[in-house]
Amino acid sequence: MKIYWIPAQAPMRVLALVKHLGIEAELIRIDPVAGGLHTPEYKALNPNKKAPTLVDGDVTLFESAAIMAHLCIKAGSDLWPTENLTEQVEVLRWLTWNEGHWVGAVGPYYIEHIVKKTFNMGPPDRELLAKSGKNCVKYAKVLDAHLAGRDFVAANRLTIADFALASMARYWREAEMPFEDFANITRWLDGLEQIPAWKNPWPDEKAA
Ligand SMILES: N[C@@H](CCC(=O)N[C@@H](CS)C(=O)NCC(=O)O)C(=O)O
Known part of the structure; x- marks a missing residue:
């Protein structure tokens, strides 16, 4: 493979x-x-x-x-449920929500702060980011309310929906995503960082 x-x-x-x-x-x-x-x-x-x-x-x-x-x-x-189809649909809902809404909400912050830095593409476009706050907050409210009393996005356990939704959002501090008022999101993201493979997802240098 x-x-x-x-x-x-x-x-x-x-x-x-x-x-x-x-x-x-x-x-x-x-x-x-x-x-x-x-x-x-x-x-x-x-x-x-x-x-x-x-x-x-x-x-x-x-x-x-x-x-x-x-x-x-x-x-x-x-992590992708195949036995319990109710769980599978729940995971699918969040994967779809990610591509349809969440990527667009947090993407500008991720691209301007993280992608540009990784690939030496210059400083963040702060004018663009100033226009991105409203959409980000709109969907952060949805996710934060959903995560109240939950440690994971779907099925009460780790699924691929967590990895999908957290992959841009995990950089929220350095990317200046407006999550200060969304304690459920930041608690969930901090919880995922306890998973060794999530904390260090990259291949060893010699394998890379
Ligand atoms: N929805 C796609 C997104 C793929 C995607 O946009 N990949 C980015 C990296 S996160 C990429 O390859 N960018 C390189 C480019 O656009 O030149 C997926 O989940 O695989």
Whole structure:
């Protein structure tokens, strides 16, 4: 099994899961700055020219949520529930909410503060961020209310929905996301940091 990754939040979710479940995979780091996502070979695997991508025998997948589900099924892990379909629908709801709302809410902060720093793309656009607060707060209210009395997003235990929703939000302090009034979100994020594979999702240097 091969997993193509770059040091960014969507591949990070998948790498954390690989580590957490102890899955054997060849982890292939791509250099996006050197055009690694735009080669004909890579585009044949992922026409979006994004990471992550998984190749497992005849199966080639893009989209981190689908890749995480595939990995759980392979490893027999209920981080993607396959026995209890009510739980599966609950996880699916939050994965969908993530792509439909949450990524758009926290994404500007993540991109301006974290992506730009990682890839030497200059300072954050503070004008853009000033316009992003309202949308971020709108959806943070939804998530914070849901997390009241809960340690995890779905099914009362760790699922791939937690890794999906937390992958940008975990940087909330350095990315200046307006979460000060959302104690349930910050408690949930701090709780996830206790999971070793989440705290350090990246492959060892020699494997990277
Ligand atoms: N919804 C996709 C997002 C994939 C995505 O946007 N990947 C980013 C990294 S987080 C990427 O490859 N960016 C490189 C680029 O746009 O050049 C997923 O979950 O896999």
